[in-house]
Amino acid sequence: GDSVTQMEGPVTLSEEAFLTINCTYTATGYPSLFWYVQYPGEGLQLLLKATKADDKGSNKGFEATYRKETTSFHLEKGSVQVSDSAVYFCALSNTGFQKLVFGTGTRLLVSP
Amino acid sequence: GAVVSQHPSWVICKSGTSVKIECRSLDFQATTMFWYRQFPKQSLMLMATSNEGSKATYEQGVEKDKFLINHASLTLSTLTVTSAHPEDSSFYICSASPAGREDTDTQYFGPGTRLTVL
Numbered sequence: 001g002d003s004v005t006q007m008e009g010p011v012t013l014s015e016e017a018f019l020t021i022n023c024t025y026t027a028t029g030y031p032s033l034f035w036y037v038q039y040p041g042e043g044l045q046l047l048l049k050a051t052k053a054d055d056k057g058s059n060k061g062f063e064a065t066y067r068k069e070t071t072s073f074h075l076e077k078g079s080v081q082v083s084d085s086a087v088y089f090c091a092l093s094n095t096g097f098q099k100l101v102f103g104t105g106t107r108l109l110v111s112p
Numbered sequence: 113g114a115v116v117s118q119h120p121s122w123v124i125c126k127s128g129t130s131v132k133i134e135c136r137s138l139d140f141q142a143t144t145m146f147w148y149r150q151f152p153k154q155s156l157m158l159m160a161t162s163n164e165g166s167k168a169t170y171e172q173g174v175e176k177d178k179f180l181i182n183h184a185s186l187t188l189s190t191l192t193v194t195s196a197h198p199e200d201s202s203f204y205i206c207s208a209s210p211a212g213r214e215d216t217d218t219q220y221f222g223p224g225t226r227l228t229v230l
Contacts, residue, residue: 036221042223044205046114046220049218089156093218102156
């Protein structure tokens, strides 16, 4: 079945450091790919998405490119802030099914 | 827009009682809503898919008689935890996919409901 694998956390960075959170997937067909963020005590928020190969999703300085050849959707940000501290979930949705398959989540801790 | 609300945001109940959680899409119609359960520091586990006007589809291992789901309209789905026990204590999250829009493949999440069963 479909699955998503994320790097284990926590990822600990200093403010203004470069961020990469790896995400790879296994799926039949051509899934849509998502990054969701969950701030402490809150529900999930859609951060960005990409629906086909080579698409780049971007939002709030975060970017991720849909790489079909490596089945990856790594999340990057050039300069993190303390306010980016949260749990980041990579997910996929296969066409026609709508069901989201989530990775286990990666906790990001950014210190001043 | 894509706002999903849940009510209540937290609830404490006694063992053996039932609790109803509401999920509403505030600015879009959703033929499909989803219910998840999230344990501390873990990912989301899909419990069931709720379809407007029809029975919910439950994931393997989820007791349909314990977790009653009703999708009464295009903007409202409810989850009732019947005869709750302490092991049902968890964070319950719903999501909804917009119907008839280009982002129909995107799920928008509610803020979650923290259930504590004493």
